[in-house]
Amino acid sequence: FLMENYFFLKQDEILEVEEIIMSVLKGDSTVNDDRMIYCINKVNSIIEKIKECLEENEEINIQGFITFRMKELRQGIEDIIEKVVEEYMVEKEYKEFVKLLKYFVDIQESRIDEINIYIQDGGGYIIKDKYGNDIFEEFIKELSECKVDTEANIEDIIISGLITNAPKSVIIHGKDKCNNKEFINTIINVFGERAYCCKGCSECKIVKTKI
DSSP states (O other): OHHHHOTTSOHHHHHHHHHHHHHHHHTOSOOOSHHHHHHHHHHHHHHHHHHHHHHHOSSOOHHHIIIIIHHHHHHHHHHHHHHHHHHHHHHHHHHHHHHHHHHHHHHSOOSOSEEEEEEOTTSOEEEEETTSOBOHHHHHHHHHHTTOOTTSOHHHHHHHHHHHHOOSEEEEEOGGGOSOHHHHHHHHHHHGGGEEEOSOOHHHHHOOOOO
């Protein structure tokens, strides 16, 4: 099924996806988002249909089951495969995106020593340099000069500003308040050892203004 319908996958990717599918079907996969929850629900539905068949008959005719019941179960399995491949491709594209951003950061000189990202209650952000100057407006200005759409969401603007300035260090304050965990993960994955999360400092407590 994978070879016929997902010819755009490489052989090693097909093998990796097949392992994920088998893990989901066996119930060994860790639920990490709505797609995987969907798959688990599908698996449970398939199991219930098999249980119903067993309850209806003291003995199960394997050939008859495959002939008359398998078509219905096959659709459920194909739905699971489709979701797993979708999840796999999203993850693959994200990794390629992070790799590209990391490359941009690594090849340019740092324009600023330190950038602090303060995450507020409710998920707002304040961006400051090491001297306490708010530099978010500078991020917007840089986007405007590059003729980039400044109507992008705030997290995209912050990521763009970080990439442009390639700071020597990125300090994330109030990580637990962030409503978008992927945003934090992207910063950490792109900047590697340059990025770290503050465990609590005096600045975290006194900064209250929201962007």
